[in-house]
Amino acid sequence: MRHFVTAFGAVLAGAILSTAIEAPARADEPGFSVRVTAPGDFTAGEAAKTVTAVVTSENRRCRKVRWALLVHSGLDDDQLKVVRIEEDGEFGTSSSTEGITTTFLDDRPDPGTLCRGRTVTGRWQVAFAGPDAGQVQFEARAFDAQGTLLTAAGATTQVESDTPPPPSPSPSPSREEQAPADEPATEPPAAQQDRESGDPQAALVSEDSFLLGPGLIVGGVFVFLGVLLLLRIRSRSRAARREAQVLPTGFYRMPR
Numbered sequence: 001m002r003h004f005v006t007a008f009g010a011v012l013a014g015a016i017l018s019t020a021i022e023a024p025a026r027a028d029e030p031g032f033s034v035r036v037t038a039p040g041d042f043t044a045g046e047a048a049k050t051v052t053a054v055v056t057s058e059n060r061r062c063r064k065v066r067w068a069l070l071v072h073s074g075l076d077d078d079q080l081k082v083v084r085i086e087e088d089g090e091f092g093t094s095s096s097t098e099g100i101t102t103t104f105l106d107d108r109p110d111p112g113t114l115c116r117g118r119t120v121t122g123r124w125q126v127a128f129a130g131p132d133a134g135q136v137q138f139e140a141r142a143f144d145a146q147g148t149l150l151t152a153a154g155a156t157t158q159v160e161s162d163t164p165p166p167p168s169p170s171p172s173p174s175r176e177e178q179a180p181a182d183e184p185a186t187e188p189p190a191a192q193q194d195r196e197s198g199d200p201q202a203a204l205v206s207e208d209s210f211l212l213g214p215g216l217i218v219g220g221v222f223v224f225l226g227v228l229l230l231l232r233i234r235s236r237s238r239a240a241r242r243e244a245q246v247l248p249t250g251f252y253r254m255p256r
Helices: 002-022 190-197 200-245
Strands: 032-037 041-043 049-057 066-072 080-086 093-098 101-106 119-128 134-143 149-160
Touching (some): 049 066, 049 134, 066 080, 066 119, 080 093, 080 101
Parallel strands (some): 041 149
Antiparallel strands (some): 080 119
16 A cells, blocks of 8 residues: 555656646746756757756755756657766656657756755757758756756757758850850851841941942942033034134135
């Protein structure tokens, strides 16, 4: 009967403590404070890093401390690994997950004793597995042997993915870069450039420029022929005037 009562009391105390941890943290007990230290970032798939919590007390009464570490991440159980450690090695814990929060609770009180001017430290080796990444928050809660929450605090860190980002596509080389360096650049005719550009006014100007040369030559020939004709007509007119001005030189017989 005595063993049954003892076992029932242990189960009842564990249930009370588990209920207190799963519930939102209540106001801290006066005279207690905790500081949580976590790495600035983690890389999924790499070695574990240490998260540390140190609790202090200003009360005269000394107490045993039982730690709980809450990890708010939303990761699956197989993507999160937490090992509670002490100076003599691994420290037993039990874990439970609710929503995005996984709780790691000490199986027994910490070996240290919390008194005024003394501290109790909890340490956890934490590692993440990929490929998910994002922000993770750690929350350390210190309970006494009766399951009363003494104090709680947290720290936020970032988990980087172990998958490298895809390489950015390299820009395709331009036509000038694709052409051989020793190939001379050829300039298309002006009329062809204008037709390729699709500008009708530019095409008309180009055609006018193309016809301007032959037109000037033909016009010059006609002007030259006109001048020669005028000079010939003028020369004949002068000759006719000179013939008209010459007096007759013949002799006439006087009539009898």
